[in-house]
Amino acid sequence: MSEGQFPETLVMGVLNVTPDSFSDGGEFLDPAAAVAHGRALVAQGAHIIDVGGESTRPGATPVTPAEEQRRVLPVVAALSDSGIRVSIDTLHADTARAATAAGASIINDVSGGLADPDMYRVAAESQATLILGHWRGIPDAAHGRSDYRDVVGEVRAELARLAAAAIAAGVQAERIVLDPCLGFDKTAAQGWQLLRELERLRSLGFPVLVGISRKRMLGDLLDALPHAGREGGGPHERDLATAVVSALSQRAGAWGVRVHDVPSTVQAMAVERAWGRADPPPTVAAHDRIALTGIEVFAHHGVFDFERERGQRFLIDAELAVDLRAAAEGDDLGRTVHYGEVAEAIARAVRCDPVDLIETVAERVAGTVLVFPGVRSARITVHKPEAPIDAVFADVSVTVVRSRGEAAR
Numbered sequence: 001m002s003e004g005q006f007p008e009t010l011v012m013g014v015l016n017v018t019p020d021s022f023s024d025g026g027e028f029l030d031p032a033a034a035v036a037h038g039r040a041l042v043a044q045g046a047h048i049i050d051v052g053g054e055s056t057r058p059g060a061t062p063v064t065p066a067e068e069q070r071r072v073l074p075v076v077a078a079l080s081d082s083g084i085r086v087s088i089d090t091l092h093a094d095t096a097r098a099a100t101a102a103g104a105s106i107i108n109d110v111s112g113g114l115a116d117p118d119m120y121r122v123a124a125e126s127q128a129t130l131i132l133g134h135w136r137g138i139p140d141a142a143h144g145r146s147d148y149r150d151v152v153g154e155v156r157a158e159l160a161r162l163a164a165a166a167i168a169a170g171v172q173a174e175r176i177v178l179d180p181c182l183g184f185d186k187t188a189a190q191g192w193q194l195l196r197e198l199e200r201l202r203s204l205g206f207p208v209l210v211g212i213s214r215k216r217m218l219g220d221l222l223d224a225l226p227h228a229g230r231e232g233g234g235p236h237e238r239d240l241a242t243a244v245v246s247a248l249s250q251r252a253g254a255w256g257v258r259v260h261d262v263p264s265t266v267q268a269m270a271v272e273r274a275w276g277r278a279d280p281p282p283t284v285a286a287h288d289r290i291a292l293t294g295i296e297v298f299a300h301h302g303v304f305d306f307e308r309e310r311g312q313r314f315l316i317d318a319e320l321a322v323d324l325r326a327a328a329e330g331d332d333l334g335r336t337v338h339y340g341e342v343a344e345a346i347a348r349a350v351r352c353d354p355v356d357l358i359e360t361v362a363e364r365v366a367g368t369v370l371v372f373p374g375v376r377s378a379r380i381t382v383h384k385p386e387a388p389i390d391a392v393f394a395d396v397s398v399t400v401v402r403s404r405g406e407a408a409r
Contacts, residue, residue: 008373009249010256011265012087013038013046014213017053017071018063031074038079038086045266047373050108050258051075051099052089056138056184065092069099077102083349083368087131093118100126103348105341110181111135112162124170131209132162133181143187151190152197155180160204174334177255179209188217195245198252207255207334212245214238214260236261243268251276288324290337293317297350301361304388308354314361315383316346318369321376337372345369350382358382358398366402377403 016027017034028034038049053071054063068090080086080103087106088099093116096107100122107126110133113119123130134155136145148154159178167173180201182191191212194201201208212218214235222241243264246257250269259265295316300308320337327336349368350361362382369378381399389396 009246009254009269010047010373011045011246011262011269012048012050012209012211012256012258013041013044013262014258014260015041015049015051015075016055017051017075018055029071031078034075035078038075038084039082041262042084042367042371044262046262047371048085048087048106048256049079050087050089050106051079051104052108053095054090054092056091056110065094068092068095073098073102076104080104081348081352083345083352083364083371085345085371087129091115093122096128097122097126100128105129106131108179109133110179110184112159113166114162120166120169120171123166123175124172127172127175129175129177130166130171131177131179132159132166133179134159134162134184135181136185139184143185145185146187146190148186148190151186151193152200155186155194156201156204159201159206163204163206173206177207177209178204179211182210182212183215183217188220191215191217195249195252198249198254202253208253209256209258210245210249210254211258213242213258218242218245239264247272288322290320290322290324290339290342291318292339292343292346295343295346297347299350299361300354301356301358302354302388303356307388312384312386314350314358315385316350316365317379317381317383318342318346318365319379320369320372321378322374323376335374337374342369342372345372358384358396359400362398362400363402366400370402377401 015034015038017029019029028037041049051072053068072088076086076088076099086104087108088096088104089108090096091109091111096119100107106129107123108131109119112132112135114135163176163178166176178201180194182194198208218238218241222238239261242259242261246259246265247268249257250272257265297314297316298311299314300311302308322337324336345368346365349364355361362380365382366378366380369375379399379401381397383395383397385395387396
């Protein structure tokens with residue numbers, strides 16, 4: 001791992017709740033289908049679900065904030081209530097405000113705040129992470145605005161200006177992520193140059209997101225191959241190339257990669273990590289620990305009807321296996337697990353969707369905490385001190401131990 005690289009590159013799963021996305025338009029317009037797909041992406045290894053209700057492809061029909069919110073808010077709320085980390089992909093400050101109120105913790109604005117001057121204020125007030133994209137307007141398919149003399153230098157300077165403006169508006173610097181927005185008024189050659197020189201963007205001191213999934217620059221590359229083994233050349237045929245770029249982006253120190261097909265990217269990144277290690281990975285037992293004990297949540301789980309009607313207290317203990325060396329060396333919150341966010345996610349997971357068994361609650365909590373980057377395994381105990389048992393007792397509890405990848409099975 002290079003100096004300054006984050007402990008683990010995050011996988012952001014794309015969830016388009018639109019009828020006209022270039023890749024999967026209309027497939028997840030129904031809220032139930034969208035929520036199911038978002039949960040499936042997490043089970044496949046995504047750390048974040050990026051929910052968008054308006055396409056920014058060339059020629060797409062603009063959407064009013066009201067219509068955008070009608071599409072995305074039920075999905076954001078349902079996924080957030082399940083303990084999933086959600087990003088709202090929007091140009092509109094009103095939508096960002098409503099989505100963060102519904103549980104989104106990240107605002108992904110490809111315009112970098114230029115499309116709506118209130119976006120910085122919303123990000124500051126909500127304390128959401130703000131992803132600032134490099135933008136020259138809705139992309140021009142003819143590349144009439146791709147007239148850079150030094151694409152890396154100019155994109156870098158503009159992103160630095162946007163970050164400074166966001167900080168001046170009250171956004172905390174540690175909550176800013178930069179996105180060069182590949183394909184947004186950048187030719188394929190310019191996109192590859194930005195990727196080759198990703199370190200110049202990272203040198204600004206902010207995390208960098210890479211979003212190349214299924215984009216035309218990959219299609220152009222693959223179309224030029226004489227024997228690519230592709231049929232039709234559509235967006236879905238670019239997932240293997242996307243996964244390769246994801247692995248290389250991880251090696252270059254990217255904070256995250258935004259992808260449609262999560263499994264291929266997760267596998268490619270696992271290969272890159274294994275390839276890059278000089279020694280075998282340490283066992284889970286060798287990791288450092290973060291423990292949260294006695295998280296009290298009032299919920300309505302239980303086998304009996306009266307338990308579901310009246311509700312009762314549940315106490316949650318969570319012991320997380322992590323690697324704290326980078327955080328300790330740099331005294332850097334961004335390189336450890338934010339236990340306040342973990343506690344909030346656990347509480348949301350326990351409160352939602354009443355079930356019969358605390359075994360089910362424990363499994364749900366384990367899946368929730370394993371989504372957090374850097375968490376390798378989790379020991380979760382769910383206590384039910386008010387269980388309806390005809391005996392004198394102090395506590396009833398269930399403990400599960402799960403490693404990353406297990407909870408998805």
